[in-house]
Amino acid sequence: MEKKALCFLIFLQLLLLNQCSARSNPMNSYKDAVSSPPVQLHRLPDNVVMDNGLAQITLTIPGGMIAGIEYKGIKNLLEYEYGSEYRGYWDLVWINGGNSTADRLNTTHFSVIAEDENKVELSFTRTWNPSTPNLPPMNIDKRYVMLRGSTGFYTYSIFERLGGMPATIISQTRVAFKLSEKLFHYMAISDNRQRYMPTREDREPSRSVQLAYPEARQLTNPSNPSFKGEVDDKFQYSKDNKDNVVHGWISDENGVGFWVITPSYEFRSGGPFKQELTSHTGPISLATFFSNHYSGDELNLHFGKGEAWKKVYGPVFIYLNSASTKKINDLHSTLWTDAKHQALIEQQSWPYSFPLSNDYPHADRRGTVRGRLQVRDRYLNQGLINAEFAFVGLAPVGDELSWQRESKGYQFWNQTDATGNFLLKGVRSGTYNLYATVPGHIGRYAYKLNINITPGSAIQLGDLIHDSPRFGPTLWEIGIPDGTAAEFHIPDARLINKLYINHDKFRQYGLWERYTDLYPKNDLVYNVGSSNYSKDWFFSQVTRKIKDEYHPTTWQITFDLPHVIASRNYTLQLALASSNLAHLRVYVNTSPAKGNPVFTTTEIGQDNAIARHGIHGLYWLFSVQIPGRTLVVGRNNIFLNHRSSSIPFAGIMYDYIRLEGPPTL
Ligand SMILES: *[C@@H]1O[C@H](CO)[C@@H](O)[C@H](O)[C@H]1NC(C)=O
Ligand SMILES: *[C@@H]1O[C@H](CO)[C@@H](O)[C@H](O)[C@H]1NC(C)=O
Ligand SMILES: *[C@@H]1O[C@H](CO)[C@@H](O)[C@H](O)[C@H]1NC(C)=O
Ligand SMILES: *[C@@H]1O[C@H](CO)[C@@H](O)[C@H](O)[C@H]1NC(C)=O
Ligand SMILES: *[C@@H]1O[C@H](CO)[C@@H](O)[C@H](O)[C@H]1NC(C)=O
Secondary structure (H helix, E strand, O other), X not given: OOHHHHHHXXXXXXXXXXXXXXXXXXXXXXXXXXXXXXXXXXXXXXXXXXXXXXXXXXXXXXXXXXXEEEEOOEOOOEOOOOOOOOOEEEEEEEEEOOEEEEEOOOOOXXXXXXXXXXXXXXXXXXXXXXXXXXXXXXXXXXXXXXXXXXXXXXXXXXXXXXXXXXXXXXXXEXXXXXXXXXXXXXXXXXXXXXXXXXXXXXXXXXXXXXXXXXXXXXXXXXXXXXXOOOEEOHXXXXXXXXXXXXXXXXXXXXXXXXXXXOOOOOOOOOOOOOEEOOEEOOOEEEEEEEEOOOOOHHHOEEEOOOOOXXXXXXXXXXXXXXXXXXXXXXXXXXXXXXXXXXHHXXXXXXXXXXXXXXXXXXXXXXXXXXXXXXXXXXXXXXXXXXXXXXXXEEEEOOOOOHHHHOOOOOOEEEEOOOOOEXXXXXXXXXXXXXXXXXXOOOOOEEEEEEEEXXXXXXXXXXXXXXXXXXXXXEEEEEEOOOOOOOOOEOOOOOOOOHHHOOOOHXXXXXXXXXXXXXXXXXXXXXXXXXXXXXXXXXXXXXXXXXXXXXXXEEEXXXXXXXXXXXXXXXXXXXXEEEEEEEXXXXXXXXXXXXXXXXXXXXXXXXXXXXXXXXXXXXXXXXXXXXXXXXXXXXXXXXXXXXXXXXXXXXXXXXXXXXXXXXXXX
């Protein structure tokens, strides 16, 4: 965050201080909290309660489920109607004999790791053995931590596979909270993504109808009549990892907020642009550690027979706040601003100094990496270009794009400043490659030498240069190379979520069907020179629906060339922001019906971003060589055809397209 914004937040905080509840600082909590009551652990027959006078957290023993969160005189912020094991819990989804199975990580042993006036840390464990084949083959250690003076609690887990365990596939893990249906109606996941939400009942068949898949429902008779006709779908509330720091719910009646704060995404999969669910109708809040959403099976954790592995997920902070204002708008902005400020404090305190698992290294057991990234793109600029606000990260050893499909290790990302300098701190010991994504430039950077981090490492990489793929001068380009399709034409939706009328239109449901409406017979034709990509380039090349069947589409780009060098190659740079079960072919001056493609992919991608209202999934780049002899002086046509599965959600989102002439430098 910029300094100016930070100062403003602190200023706001001072203004709001007498309205807000005590704020906690995990770094200095002992010092700051002298006036707070000591932390206590109450032992009951079936439960333990962590109590610091500000909040009381009830956990089942030995299962380690979060049965109760008591705060500000409210007995339970979680939904009482669910049994004590179904209100707040860790879970994972794994493939058990071919079947996708959810497991609630019900543990069998409970132990107290720390118990003094400043801190309680609890551990709930389960050890896999061959006599429990219906449990995923890994050992689980769930931790819960409460600090003195802190309005909330932390949770993290250590998942471990030992050599000798059977092969398995894990497709998701998270912590889920089912909040009180009576208390929580207003959800906030970003500055402009906040609204009163439908109720769980509104999604039942008596009050809504299912749309193209079970997650999406149209509200036909909602309890709040003003929601009538709207779409409810949890995927409309996804966020990129880089932005997914705080989200949650507000209770108007009690002036109380419940927030999930994820201070680092080192333990999440897929890097900064991986999208995950946040909060949604229920009311539900999730801390999602990994899933295959917006990426596909490649991101699942695939373990071979006997493959050993260990990973720490979290800690995440469950933060509670309150305000006394009676004005609803003030209440929402006060609690949201305070939650964001607490998120900043948590981020600045990372890595935390309190977790006691040996598998969570504190700052002194981590290292830093610094450097400066510049871009070479000689047809754009003779000199080097600063990699401004690029995302730079360390991830397990791989190639330029491996990190977006990586889920077993840790990743450490940050943004460069305006001159390309970067600092990655808090890096765990291990061997990494360094990767980068530079907005405005195609391709992805990888520093191929292995970087070994040991405790206390301070590595200075010096000047690094990203050679953005480039063969010749730009003849024309379509879009902006930013990894998304956001700059293209996003149609109006037929069925809406009112939240997205004025921004983030791509999050509306059913936009894939609008292609057939707008191009009922003839496919999209883009004329370089007269077309405007923000109006004339549909954001995704989907299939066309004809009588309940989905047909392949062929888009056409027409352009003039004043002269052509027949003996040389031209290059078509095709950067994709997403692909789902698509089979892309490129034809030059001959239509798919008549000629052969100059380029074809196999069936690529299963990120499903089209159905999930993403504006990107995984990134692809194809540098297609076009022999000059296939081009003509005057009018030329390039055809982009995708032969996809005959389903509505198959297709491609282009990030950016560029035609380059033969090399001149
Ligand atoms: C997987 O599901 C099928 C169909 O429901 C069932 O017959 C089979 O027993 C299940 N396999 C396991 C390992 O649970
Ligand atoms: C957790 O395990 C206990 C003891 O075996 C059992 O009684 C309980 O039903 C389990 N809960 C869940 C949610 O699986
Ligand atoms: C990210 O970079 C900024 C600016 O250099 C630095 O202040 C911050 O500590 C870095 N954060 C991490 C987690 O590396
Ligand atoms: C393209 O269309 C957008 C949206 O209507 C408009 O803001 C922009 O000025 C147009 N660009 C050009 C070059 O006409
Ligand atoms: C053009 O590209 C093709 C395919 O990459 C390559 O085989 C050929 O050598 C190139 N021709 C020239 C003149 O560069």
